[in-house]
Amino acid sequence: MIIDIPDTTTSAVSKRLVMLREEGGVIALGRVLTLIIIAARGDEEEAIEAANDASREHPMRVIVISIADASSDGETRIDAQIRVGGDAGASEVIILRAFGEAADNKVSLVTALLLPDAPVVAWWPGETPDVVSASPIGQIAQRRITDASAHADPHEALRQLARSYRPGDTDFAWTRLTLWRAQLAAVLDQPPYETITSVRVTGAADSPSTTLLAAWLQLQLQVPVTCELTHDIGGVGGIHGVEMTRASGTFSLERPVSNIATLTIPGQPVQDIALPRRNLRDSLAEELRRLDPDVLYGDVIMRGLNALDSAESEPAEGAK
Template identity: 35%
Template structure:
């Protein structure tokens, strides 16, 4: 590990090269991962990034924007190769003053060549992620609307500034739910004529789930606001989803406080499985497995934020 205080971008590049040589380097880098955090979220972010790096060896560039950084530009950097942050080449940079608003000047020289770039915001993202200096050069841009002051309203911003390659971890949170529900429809005897979601109306994952149903089933779901006990803050606040099929058959998925999920279908035995809450690092690792544009996310996002849609109704309320 190398620590540099009040340093420059050139010195950081040289120190990273020296540390790679000393540690033998990290072979087979899969990508560059640029992550923007604040002081309060730095520790949780490092835990998540360590988990993600176990599955995706990367050059990890963490930008910590210091609170109350004043008028003097300053850069402190910590370089770790194959250390506490997992099998990656990591540079943790704390930026002060005007430098915090121009961090791309430090990041660009540090990017590993010939591998994709993913930029992830663990803080409120800029209005248009694809046009932000740290998002413009990225192949994928990952936000997390659940951390916004108004999470559901934040989805409208994501829809307005959407560009191919954008995604949101609020969408990743419902992967298990979508998989289970899609498998239930493999045995459906008729099309669905109504959908009801029991969950928190203030959860962006619930809105995206409703948007997904709209694109897949051509229906506008009813959301019944319900208090949901979760074993992880990164699990969507969904208690149950039920479908009424044409002809009277029903499909229902219900999750209890212990994570046990009951699938009920007319004419079939009940099925029980567990949907456990996932940590932030698991969500991020899932998103890093595919770097192509997520068309399903785009469609669900646009459906739930269309004029008169669920997010607009939430903002009006």
């Protein structure tokens, strides 16, 4: 069910939600959180679709603040849309399109619509404020989700996230590493238990996840890590592969196609492993499973990234 409410107020939207429940048109579910999505106008639908899918695991209220560019209509008003039932998964979706001065105070737009006594998660699918934790919406959220890959310069976006990091921040560039980190940890848990002496990580030039994977390995292994960013290989973006060298030889985990990786270990048969690129829904669902700060992400974005940059800037041994 989709209900359009033009030229309205957030108080009127809240009352309409109550009426929908009282009329029995909406099945009341236990909402576990409020998700606020701050998206550019015209880019909301992909984020809403991901939130709807994730809501089947995390029933929630989704509030979408649709941001217009500077050239849009200057008339002060709020157009709202409510989506429930089959059009909202296991959530309630409220889309707020604010115009003119009504768009200036984003907190006032959402205050009346927040679920009482429920955590607030904020998500910027596209461009983000310079300091997300200091932004008006960031200040009322327990978790703040960004996506460096959506920026024109993903690697500069990572550096900005590192400079402005506060507990509660996270980024999908990190979330997309979960399967890679699990697979690499599983290999290192198998014999031979030898010390890793060097690491090489490769990926697409526009892949911030490749840089974060190298930073994580730098932080965890404390060995030389080389991060090589190139063009897509065979149409496959993201992370291309990891090579780790130890006394018995070099083993590698390479992803030549988008969903299958090849694990090569000296003295063992080559293995094909399912390692798909994670979609928006899976990344969002994973981040919503935890509402406490991701301490490891904080360490990697602040300490690991700096260690990687410092190691790459050091001249090779014997160089002058």
